[in-house]
Amino acid sequence: MTKRSGFYEQVWAWVRGIPKGKVVTYGQVATALGTPRAARAVGYAMYSVCDEDIPWHRVINSKGQISLGGQLARPELQRQLLVQEGVQFDHQGRIELKVYQWWPESH
Template identity: 40%
Template structure:
């Protein structure tokens, strides 16, 4: 297993712990893994998570914007998955982001 694959698996393990109805950021996962400057790599991991039972729709940028939405099939699938969990999204931005943000550093 390459270093990237190993890192991606660690990212997926954290993402699988994000509670239903909550979201986290690429940077928060990177920080939890001890690689605070690797937020972009976390994003790449999410882009490659299809078929791996990872709730990638719960990972957004640090401002609560659905920057990874174009990696989901369908026009608004990421937004629809979040809304199905009771998360309000307006113009690709999560509302009440601070209240539903899940920080693995503090929660795990």
């Protein structure tokens, strides 16, 4: 299966392991995969994702806010999905990373 050929597969697999009610940053995923500088590639992977099994909405930027801007899905959709899982936003529409950020080694 030529699956490992895609860096995306690794990203999707890692993102799939994010527990409900928690969020992670692009740079964090890149770091977990061994490429802290590949945050952009991670964002690209999210753009390419089309599986509903992947909690792409749990991946946000280091600023704790949603960027997006494409037709794929509006920021309000991601915000709604996160709120539906119990994640709360500030008045500026930002997420408290120190509260909701999840670390696989942080257990």
